[in-house]
Amino acid sequence: MNNEREHIIRLFESNMRLDGRKFTDYRPVKVEVNVTNTAEGSARVIIGKTDVIAGVKMEVMEPYPDTPNEGSIMVGAELLPLSSPEFELGPPGSEAIEIARVVDRGIRESKALDFKKLCIKEGEKIWMIVLDICTINDAGNLLDASSLAAIAALRNTTFPEYKDDKIDYKKKTNKKIELKDVPLSVTVIKIGDKFLVDPDSDEEKAIDARLTVASLSDGTLCALQKGGDYPLTSEDIAKMIDIGIEKGKELRKLVK
Amino acid sequence: MTYKERLDKRRFDETRKIEAKVGVIPNADGSSYFKIGNTWAYAAVYGPRNLHPKFLQDPSKGILRCNYNMMPFSSSGERVRPGGSRRSKEISLVTEKALLPVLDLNEYPNSVVDVFIELPQTEAGSRCAGICAASMALADAGLAMRDLVCAVSIGRVDDKLLVDLDYLEESYENGPVADIPVAMMPNSNKITLLQMDGLVSKDDLKKLLEMGKKACKDIYEIQKKALKDKYKREADK
Numbered sequence: 001m002n003n004e005r006e007h008i009i010r011l012f013e014s015n016m017r018l019d020g021r022k023f024t025d026y027r028p029v030k031v032e033v034n035v036t037n038t039a040e041g042s043a044r045v046i047i048g049k050t051d052v053i054a055g056v057k058m059e060v061m062e063p064y065p066d067t068p069n070e071g072s073i074m075v076g077a078e079l080l081p082l083s084s085p086e087f088e089l090g091p092p093g094s095e096a097i098e099i100a101r102v103v104d105r106g107i108r109e110s111k112a113l114d115f116k117k118l119c120i121k122e123g124e125k126i127w128m129i130v131l132d133i134c135t136i137n138d139a140g141n142l143l144d145a146s147s148l149a150a151i152a153a154l155r156n157t158t159f160p161e162y163k164d165d166k167i168d169y170k171k172k173t174n175k176k177i178e179l180k181d182v183p184l185s186v187t188v189i190k191i192g193d194k195f196l197v198d199p200d201s202d203e204e205k206a207i208d209a210r211l212t213v214a215s216l217s218d219g220t221l222c223a224l225q226k227g228g229d230y231p232l233t234s235e236d237i238a239k240m241i242d243i244g245i246e247k248g249k250e251l252r253k254l255v256k
Numbered sequence: 257m258t259y260k261e262r263l264d265k266r267r268f269d270e271t272r273k274i275e276a277k278v279g280v281i282p283n284a285d286g287s288s289y290f291k292i293g294n295t296w297a298y299a300a301v302y303g304p305r306n307l308h309p310k311f312l313q314d315p316s317k318g319i320l321r322c323n324y325n326m327m328p329f330s331s332s333g334e335r336v337r338p339g340g341s342r343r344s345k346e347i348s349l350v351t352e353k354a355l356l357p358v359l360d361l362n363e364y365p366n367s368v369v370d371v372f373i374e375l376p377q378t379e380a381g382s383r384c385a386g387i388c389a390a391s392m393a394l395a396d397a398g399l400a401m402r403d404l405v406c407a408v409s410i411g412r413v414d415d416k417l418l419v420d421l422d423y424l425e426e427s428y429e430n431g432p433v434a435d436i437p438v439a440m441m442p443n444s445n446k447i448t449l450l451q452m453d454g455l456v457s458k459d460d461l462k463k464l465l466e467m468g469k470k471a472c473k474d475i476y477e478i479q480k481k482a483l484k485d486k487y488k489r490e491a492d493k
Contacts, residue, residue: 036377037294039329049282053376055329076328078338082300082372084283089323091339130335132328134374136298137281169333 005191005206012194018203023196024243031148031254033156040172041157045149047198049139051083054149056131056157060167063119063126071118071126075104076133077146083135099143102185102225103133103150106214110183110222113154117178120162129154129177140200143212144251147185152255155179182255183222185214186247188240190232195239197247211237213244217252221245259414259431263424269467271408271420272381274475276388276482278396279489286397288482290389293422294379299389301397304367318364322352322371324386330375332423347383348373354387354439354449355394358401369399380423381409387439387449392479396486404479405448406472407439410464412456417464419471436461438468442476445469 008018017023027048035044039055063070077100079087092100107113118127131153133146154177161171189199190209199207209228215221221241226232232240262268272293281287284300291297307313324347326336351373361369371393373386384407391405411421414431426435434454440447447465456464 036296036327036329038332038377038379042329051281053327055327055376057329057335059335076338078328080325080372080374081302081323081370082281082284082298082374085302085305130328132335132338134327134376136374137283139282 004202008203008206009192012192017196019200023194024247026198026247026251027200029148029251029254031152033152039153040160041153041155041177043149043152043156045145045152047141047145048200049137050141050145051136052133052142052145052149053136054131054133054146054153056129056153058157058160058167059128059130060120060125060162061128063123067115068123069119070115071128072115073104073108073113073129073131075100075107075131075150077103078132078134079138079142080135084138087135087138098225098227099133099146102143102212102223103147105223106147106183106185107150107154110181110214110216112179112181112183112216114178114180125165127159129157138201140204141187141198143187144185144198147214148251148255151182151184155182155255181216182252183214183216184248184251184255185212185223186244186251187212188243190228190230190236190240195243197243211240211244213241213248215245215248217249219245259416259428262418264422268416268418269470271471271474272422274478276392276478277485278392278482279486284393286393286395286399288389288392288396290385290392292381292385292420294377295381295385296375296377297382297385297389298374298376299386299393300372301369301390301393301399302372303369303397304361304364305370307366307368313366315365316362318361318367318369320352320356320359320361320369320371322348322355322373322390324348324351324373324383326375326378326382330378332379347386350449350451351383351387351390354407355390355405357446357448358391358403358405358441359394360400360402363400369394380421380426381437384408384437384439388475388479392482395483403441403443404476405439406442406475406479407437407449408468408471408475409435409437410468410471411435411454412460412464417460417467419467436464438465440469440472442472
């Protein structure tokens with residue numbers, strides 16, 4: 001483990017990564033939508049060998065008492081034991097919960113979703129968007145893959161028919177969820193004195209600190225999350241945010 | 257009114273369209289997916305590996321552990337709550353029993369072979385699809401096996417005997433329905449899974465098992481081809 005880290009850092013000094021990429025290069029990214037027809041919307045994101053599926057189910061429920069005229073969104077992430085020898089069966093651990101919450105905030109705080117438009121009847125019925133992310137293979141950077149899959153799945157979602165207080169899941173309407181922007185998260189990693197994006201599993205084990213930067217198409221930040229065991233200076237953060245916004249613009253082109 | 261013709265125009269002894277692929281999850285020791293109609297099952301095998309907690313270990317042989325799980329968005333109805341249900345527990349158990357007869361785990365004392373089955377999309381026949389996928393994944397993991405395991409549902413809708421019921425057939429309301437998932441070892445014709453919901457006569461069950469055997473032989477060819485294709489793909493690289 002420590003040897004691996006030393007090897008990674010030694011390579012970095014000659015401006016190289018384990019797989020020959022530049023520091024700000026993603027592995028090949030593929031976004032595919034409508035991958036499962038049982039969901040109201042779905043997307044699959046493959047980054048290198050990392051593979052995740054996000055699916056949306058629409059539910060109707062009573063609004064929360066403090067927001068009687070607003071619908072809502074709930075994000076879940078399942079780190080399936082199918083996708084890595086390191087994941088175990090059982091309720092979501094802290095890693096899965098962090099991914100779900102960071103994806104949730106990136107979408108919610110961007111205000112791209114107008115929750116008032118998800119209200120069916122004030123104080124009585126609202127739409128709840130339930131978005132679940134499932135991992136198929138973890139080869140690093142699940143955070144960015146999940147965020148990308150989540151927004152692509154949302155944009156792919158159509159409402160099922162709702163009639164006489166009942167959802168008919170068999171009947172899909174043409175009505176889409178309105179999204180004013182495409183919020184996207186990019187996780188920037190610090191190892192030694194280098195900044196990089198899209199770590200693979202080996203690089204992920206060697207990180208000192210990471211910063212997930214969620215931004216809108218005009219570059220406005222909408223959510224941040226620092227992780228890793230080491231602190232960052234404000235100069236570090238400024239650099240990481242610049243990289244995050246820049247790479248976000250590239251990834252956004254993949255979301256149609 | 258009797259059930260004259262299948263809604264999707266299949267012959268009564270015909271399965272839905274099948275697609276199978278091996279080697280689809282790089283982290284796993286063996287993996288595959290198996291699609292039949294709108295049902296889609298992934299399987300990953302990890303192991304033989306160390307088994308913890310220790311009291312579960314068997315010093316005389318390795319154990320097989322299966323877990324069947326529907327992804328939250330895999331049902332055409334309401335969302336499936338994550339975390340497993342009584343149904344998924346039972347299916348995990350019968351899947352384990354369906355696969356165990358082809359394995360020889362005597363060489364792996366104190367170890368476990370984990371099989372994880374995940375379904376991104378389902379529409380009838382999901383346990384059979386899971387077993388077909390799992391059997392290919394076990395072979396892909398290089399485990400010694402006596403045979404593959406092939407599974408399909410057989411059953412009756414009204415007065416017709418048929419293979420691979422779809423959702424509309426399972427929920428047919430104008431006559432009696434029986435749904436019978438079976439798994440077989442195609443080389444010895446032995447049955448490793450048999451469940452049934454519904455009403456069926458003894459004679460019809462006999463006929464159905466013969467129809468199931470035939471369908472399993474076809475599935476067996478698809479599974480073998482998928483296994484060989486993985487090595488072709490790798491050779492082409």
